[in-house]
Amino acid sequence: MVIAGIVAGxxxxxxxxxxxxxxxxxxxxxPVVIHTIEKFLASPEIDAVVVGVHPxxxxxxxxxxxxxxxxxxxxxxxxxxxxxxxxxxxxxxxSEEMFGADGGTIMVxxxxxxxxxxxxxxxxxxxxxxxxxxxxxxxxxxxxxxxxENQEYITDVPIRKTMYQGQTxxxxxxxxxxxxxxxxxxxxxxxxxxVCRMFFLRGHKVxxxxxxxxxxxxxxPFDLKMxxxxxxxxxxx
Numbered sequence: 001m002v003i004a005g006i007v008a009g010x011x012x013x014x015x016x017x018x019x020x021x022x023x024x025x026x027x028x029x030x031p032v033v034i035h036t037i038e039k040f041l042a043s044p045e046i047d048a049v050v051v052g053v054h055p056x057x058x059x060x061x062x063x064x065x066x067x068x069x070x071x072x073x074x075x076x077x078x079x080x081x082x083x084x085x086x087x088x089x090x091x092x093x094x095s096e097e098m099f100g101a102d103g104g105t106i107m108v109x110x111x112x113x114x115x116x117x118x119x120x121x122x123x124x125x126x127x128x129x130x131x132x133x134x135x136x137x138x139x140x141x142x143x144x145x146x147x148x149e150n151q152e153y154i155t156d157v158p159i160r161k162t163m164y165q166g167q168t169x170x171x172x173x174x175x176x177x178x179x180x181x182x183x184x185x186x187x188x189x190x191x192x193x194x195v196c197r198m199f200f201l202r203g204h205k206v207x208x209x210x211x212x213x214x215x216x217x218x219x220x221p222f223d224l225k226m227x228x229x230x231x232x233x234x235x236x237x
Contacts, residue, residue, distance in 0.1 A: 001105045004040040005091040006051045008112035009080030023112040028231040035115035045126045048074040052087040055079045103175025110169040113218040124209045129171035132207040136196040138164035139211040167211040
């Protein structure tokens with residue numbers, strides 16, 4: 001079984017509109033998160049979709065799914081947690097409750113505000129997670145990366161060909177996630193915003209799946225303008 005876990009727990013503070021999380025903002029007439037859900041429902045690799053939503057916005061998300069997917073039985077909602085990994089844990093628990101997911105189930109986690117992921121990326125994530133247990137979607141850095149440990153001066157300039165930008169999906173077997181999550185201390189979990197970092201810290205080899213430039217995260221107002229331009233120009237998968 002393969003389940004898509006869409007993480008939609010943010011409140012969109014960087015978008016500059018505190019009254020509307022970015023996943024609910026309109027993109028070509030529909031909320032961003034609806035575009036993302038549609039991608040996974042259209043994928044033959046995905047058996048079910050679980051959306052983790054901030055508790056304050058669960059009712060709105062329920063209204064949207066009822067409007068856009070009234071007959072869809074393999075789409076359910078889960079309350080978001082107090083962190084990204086907490087939300088993923090809640091998504092897993094809902095998957096077990098509603099779809100009988102177990103330790104061998106593949107969970108494909110994805111940002112709600114990355115609506116342009118391709119079918120190829122989904123397919124390769126599933127294959128990689130089945131073979132290696134855990135994988136991350138990355139895109140090679142195109143700009144020189146500057147490191148500054150004090151935020152004032154350059155402390156390192158890494159070799160660019162070894163640098164990648166992390167994207168999503170991040171996919172793994174549920175049993176591995178539970179094992180790693182439960183092994184983390186509270187201190188380690190503080191500020192842990194990346195699920196693959198947990199696997200890396202516990203010695204798991206995380207396989208890389210090639211992302212692409214169109215699989216960007218809608219974070220700032222300019223990103224939303226660019227996303228609308230892409231849809232108007234037909235530049236998406």
